[in-house]
Amino acid sequence: MKKILSLFAAVLFAGSMMADVVISGSAFAGQGTSSTGSPVAATVEGVTFECDKAYSDDAHSTLRCYKNGVITITAPEKITKLIFQFYQTYNGGLANEVVVDANEWTYTLTSQARIEQVTVSFGDSPAPTYDTLNVAQAIEIASALADNASSKEYFIEGFAVNVADYYVESGTPKNQTFYVVEDAAAPDSVLQAFRATPQKEGKAYPVLAGDKVRLFGKLQKYVKNDKTQLEVVTPTVEFLSEVEGDRTIDIPVVTLDTIDVAKALEIGGALEAGKSSDVAYVIEGFVSNIVNYYDATNENETFWMADTKESTAKSNAEGAFEVYRGKIDQKEEIGLHAHVFVTAKIYKYQPMKENQPNGDPVIETANSPIPTVNVVEKGEQEEVIVATVAEAMAVGKALASGATTEKRYEITGYVSNVYNFYNPDFSNETVWITDDPTSTSASADDAFQIFRGKPNTKAEIGYGAKVKVTTTITNYGGTTIESALGVTIEVLEASTFVPDTVDIDKAVEIAQGLAEGAKTPVYYVVKGFIQEPGTFDSKNSNATFKLSQFPNEAEGPVTAYRATVLKADAEKVATKNSYVNVTGYLMKHSASAQIAQGAITAFVEAPQMDTIHVDVAGAIAAGLELPMGGKSDRIYAVTGFVNLVSAEFADGMESFFLADDAASEAMTFYAKDATIDKAVEAGANVEVVGRLQNADGETITIENGKARYIPGEGIENIVLTEKAQKVVVDGVIYIVRDNKMFDVRGTQVR
Secondary structure, three states: OOOOOOOEEEOOOOOOOOOOEEEEHHHHOOOEOOOOOEEEEEEEOOEEEEEEEEEEEHHHOEEEEOOOOEEEEEEEEEEEEEEEEEEEEEEOOOOOEEEEEEEEEEEEOOOOEEEEEEEEEEOOOOOOOOOEEEHHHHHHHHHOOOOOOEEEEEEEEEEEEOOOOOEEEOOEEEEEEEEEEOOOOOOOOOEEEEEEEEEEOOEEOOOOOOOEEEEEEEEEEEEEOOEEEEEEEEEEEEEEEOOOOOOOOOOOOOOOOEEEHHHHHHHHHOOOOOOEEEEEEEEEEEEEEEEEEEEOOOOEEEEEEEOOOOOOOOOHHHOOEEEEEEEEOOOOOOOEOOEEEEEEEEEEEOOOOOOOOOOOOEEEEOOOOOOEEEEEEOOEOOOEEEEEHHHHHHHHHOOOOOOEOOOEEEEEEEEEEEEEEEEOOOOEEEEEEEOOOOOOOOOOOOOEEEEEEEEOOOOOOOOOOEEEEEEOEEEEOOOEEEEOOOOEEEEEEOOOOOOOEEOHHHHHHHHHOOOOOOEOOOOEEEEEEEEEOOOOEOOOOEEEEEEEOOOOOOOOOEEEEEEEOOHHHHHHHOOOOOEEEEEEOEEEEOOEEEEOOOOEEEEOOOOOOOOEEEEHHHHHHHHHOOOOOOEOOOOEEEEEEEEEEEEEEEOOEEEEEEEOOOOOOOOOEEEEEEEOOOOOOOOOEEEEEEOEEEOOOOOEEEEOOEEEEOOOOOHHHOOOOOOEEEEEEOOEEEEEEOOEEEOOOOOEOO
16 A cells, blocks of 8 residues: 555644544545556544545545445544535535444445545534525625636525426436525526535435525536526535425436447448437447547547457548547556447548548547447557657657657656647647756757647646656657647646746837747746737637737737637637736747737736826826827826817717817817717717827827716816806806807807
């Protein structure tokens, strides 16, 4: 058994009674085997936790105990209570709270459990407490969360309404979704219990409309495609009262036909392109070619299968059927020529012609439901050659352009450069690695490229991290030596590199110091406002846009080129003045500053810009101190009265002149293309916010600024002077100045 690690954080009370012991899932780091599980254990303060079939899932800071695994907890004093916290719905049939009256407790899991934390209580020692909310309180807390953020855990009490059937997958009840309300007689479906796990005595037990329940879980404000759903995420369910009704779960009995590969190809060939079979089949055959080796992160593998064990076929034309991302029951590599049974629907995939010039359809498994693979007999485990990066580069350079090695290599190196930063939508990242932990190379001469690899941490890897990949080696185009697409990147040592954060002016300064086409050796976090919004590319999950130091600029001096953007943020990247952090390498491109391809964008709260508030006279004075054509470094909020509209309101913008006196005819402050909610007219009292610009040595301008009406707008709120007096004639307000009368729009009427 591996070395026992310290798992618990405990504080002892006075006397012999033990205090609560809290077991954190992250404390199991390094124990167990991920493929099939193995015994893990730890002892501290006399308390022992064991699971005979488990491993530490570092990616989610949990202890993953497999189905049929036995958990045993023992202590020198009597255990009175166990409180479990689980990751998502993976509770293995365990309740959140278990009453115990013994020094030892054991439990056999009915399915996989991912344990975030266990609290072991003794005697009357206090257990963790959680606030209990009614539905209204829960809605208030969830509404106040940031988009897609989660709260701490709560108990929430209410009545179930709009109850969906218990979701059943492959004959096993998984979860149930419904809403909870204050009053079952007056349902207002706002708070959703998303994928709840109602159970009794360790077995699935459906909720019915009208049941009063107590949920335990985290609140979430889930936002997607402009729709907001307030949720209790994957909660456990306690029944406070039950209505009468049928609690049985409808599990359809499905008998699948078992067919060979030839029959699967026949069925697929009869389908329309882009269509799946109506029913699933069990397809028996032998692995004839491996396309993507076993991905331990997603527990799948892509391969071709044939009817004969000796076959090496890798196309429909050769009599092979493709299993696309099949989920492996045994959670390990299956090997060439393995005997397998694949349960899946059959799909006729019509490839795009640019990806496959002849456009021939491929008969393969459908991806919904996920195809499953049961290995009857493991195949040949191919030799994996251990190599340094330099050795891998030598192998790749010896290949013909476009060629790939038949054997796989285990390559360990250090991330020297990031080509495409981590994309959460696809869980991948493209990096360069070398044998030198200090290298920043992105050169095909000495750096190996891991192309769209999938980090096992499911997070950005970063410069300097030590990583390992097991992959074939490809000579791409006679230049780049790279890995197979989508290979798992095992992070051995996390990156300690912290990039500098710079504003737009500093980014421009850094880029201008580079040679044309060159980029910085390390990446930066650049902060700025989107000025030329980009169009989101849904296929590649990126966009190109321009950034500026200030909002409402006419143009942005830094271009973010193909910056990775989450699909959920597609609208934000297309919105002017969205404030962002863009992580990437700075480069000089066509004499301008650019953030190199592969940057990842994070939308953050815009900073306070320390706005200077002035009247029109103050704005003109400040603007005339600028050089001709120059712009202020600060943001100004200029308040005045419209005395001439030069471009009528259209598409949310209008151009006009401002003065401190509504009757003034001066044209020395100009708001050009100001954004405003409604049209302004002469005499309106407004504020314009933006950077001042000395247009011609006489006229001061704010271009593309943001304007707003000042409350109590209009000429009637002018502070009158000796030269300007307000008069009312037949209920109409006029201003008299120098024996001239002006209406509310500033037009002379007499």
